[in-house]
Amino acid sequence: MGPKAIHFGGGNIGRGFVAEFLHTAGYEVVFIDVMDKIISALQNTPSYEVTEVSEKGESTKTITNYRAINSKTHEQDVVNEIATADIVTCAVGPNVLKFIAPVIAKGIAARSAPKPLAVIACENMIGGTDTLHGYIKDNTDSSQLEALEQRAQFANSAIDRIVPCQPEGMGLNVRIEEFYEWAVETKPFGSTGHPDIPAIHWVEDLEPYIERKLFTVNTGHATAAYYGRYAGKETIAEALKDPYIHGVVCDVMKETATLIVEKHGISPQEQKNYVDTIIARISNPYLEDKVDRVGRAPIRKLGRKERFIGPASQLAERGLKYESILGAIEMALRFQNVADDEESQTLARILKENSPGDATVQLTGLERSHPLFSPIVKVVEQVQAESKETGQPRI
Numbered sequence: 373m374g375p376k377a378i379h380f381g382g383g384n385i386g387r388g389f390v391a392e393f394l395h396t397a398g399y400e401v402v403f404i405d406v407m408d409k410i411i412s413a414l415q416n417t418p419s420y421e422v423t424e425v426s427e428k429g430e431s432t433k434t435i436t437n438y439r440a441i442n443s444k445t446h447e448q449d450v451v452n453e454i455a456t457a458d459i460v461t462c463a464v465g466p467n468v469l470k471f472i473a474p475v476i477a478k479g480i481a482a483r484s485a486p487k488p489l490a491v492i493a494c495e496n497m498i499g500g501t502d503t504l505h506g507y508i509k510d511n512t513d514s515s516q517l518e519a520l521e522q523r524a525q526f527a528n529s530a531i532d533r534i535v536p537c538q539p540e541g542m543g544l545n546v547r548i549e550e551f552y553e554w555a556v557e558t559k560p561f562g563s564t565g566h567p568d569i570p571a572i573h574w575v576e577d578l579e580p581y582i583e584r585k586l587f588t589v590n591t592g593h594a595t596a597a598y599y600g601r602y603a604g605k606e607t608i609a610e611a612l613k614d615p616y617i618h619g620v621v622c623d624v625m626k627e628t629a630t631l632i633v634e635k636h637g638i639s640p641q642e643q644k645n646y647v648d649t650i651i652a653r654i655s656n657p658y659l660e661d662k663v664d665r666v667g668r669a670p671i672r673k674l675g676r677k678e679r680f681i682g683p684a685s686q687l688a689e690r691g692l693k694y695e696s697i698l699g700a701i702e703m704a705l706r707f708q709n710v711a712d713d714e715e716s717q718t719l720a721r722i723l724k725e726n727s728p729g730d731a732t733v734q735l736t737g738l739e740r741s742h743p744l745f746s747p748i749v750k751v752v753e754q755v756q757a758e759s760k761e762t763g764q765p766r767i
């Protein structure tokens with residue numbers, strides 16, 4: 373019998389990235405989700421296809437050897453699976469980590485295997501696994517906390533592959549880009565050694581990888597999404613065809629590059645090559661990645677350690693330029709009342725009900741004494757003024 377992986381989140385990146393590479397590494401994958409539609413499709417379909425699409429054409433892999441459990445209706449089954457698994461991964465979204473933690477805590481408490489469970493959260497966020505670890509500790513009896521640290525090892529990761537929302541009628545099949553990067557820190561595995569997953573790039577210090585990824589790929593991507601939506605574009609590729617938006621995205625990435633080069637000692641040429649690759653990747657017309665997916669959850673994206681405030685605050689602290697990022701933040705603030713995006717409704721409410729300073733604190737978590745605080749307050753004020761005139765931001 374091969375090793376067993378429990379993966380939370382049978383969505384785009386779950387099926388199109390994590391499960392693909394766990395499968396290739398020889399793992400049986402047990403998908404855990406709360407959506408009946410995904411669970412029954414996974415339970416009733418013995419394989420699905422992951423197709424890489426690029427200008428070179430298409431290349432398809434078939435994924436098999438998986439099962440699926442609905443954690444909403446079969447929690448004890450999930451606990452039993454975790455008790456005998458080798459690895460737990462998740463790609464559920466940063467805001468969902470607190471909801472999956474209780475069942476993971478119960479699963480770890482039920483373990484008797486001598487080898488610790490490897491836990492790797494695969495979310496777009498800094499310290500995703502640390503955050504999940506914190507929630508798991510909150511859900512573990514204080515008498516069991518020492519045992520928890522012996523039974524499981526928690527490693528942060530940086531994960532990069534564009535997996536758009538899939539068109540209707542695709543079933544479980546996923547169309548994705550060819551490029552991928554999955555960096556995971558080695559330290560938490562100590563003398564046990566890390567799991568054997570060839571797709572993973574094991575690194576001692578994850579910070580340069582996660583910051584470079586989040587502050588380049590995701591900052592640029594979100595900038596294209598917010599400017600694109602404002603200009604009435606449907607996809608990121610369409611947005612980047614617009615010379616003005618293309619220029620703004622490049623300017624934003626130039627600013628974040630200054631930080632990446634200065635803070636992480638990456639050479640300017642290496643960072644430039646990285647940026648050029650990202651521009652080509654996000655311009656991929658074969659992906660049909662919608663601006664609403666990339667802009668989703670604007671409050672999360674405006675968070676203190678996230679893709680805009682994260683780099684802009686660090687640039688401001690160093691006295692470096694961040695004006696283009698400020699423009700992207702202004703566009704993010706205009707991502708209000710977007711269909712099926714709860715945070716975009718909350719954003720509209722926060723901007724309507726609060727003073728510019730209070731809204732800035734609520735949305736960004738910036739300290740009032742921070743050098744970035746006043747420039748953001750001005751941007752918030754500007755967007756609030758537009759909404760007052762018309763009842764809506766200028767979209």
Ligand SMILES: NC(=O)c1ccc[n+]([C@@H]2O[C@H](COP(=O)([O-])OP(=O)(O)OC[C@H]3O[C@@H](n4cnc5c(N)ncnc54)[C@H](O)[C@@H]3O)[C@@H](O)[C@H]2O)c1
Nearest residue numbers: 381382383384385405406407463464465466495496534535
């Ligand atoms: N799509 C991408 O291009 C991409 C790339 C890198 C990283 N990510 C990150 O991966 C994560 C997931 O993104 P996605 O695009 O796959 O989103 P998605 O919405 O396609 O998938 C999320 C899945 O999690 C499931 N889920 C929600 N609550 C759950 C719960 N309590 N228990 C179990 N499952 C639950 C949902 O039903 C859904 O199937 C996010 O953090 C995202 O930032 C996405």
Ligand SMILES: O=P(O)(O)OC[C@@H](O)[C@@H](O)[C@H](O)[C@H](O)CO
Nearest residue numbers: 496531532533534535590593666
């Ligand atoms: O997943 P989010 O909402 O954090 O960000 C949206 C996209 O930028 C993101 O999913 C990218 O496609 C991905 O991070 C590429 O690796």
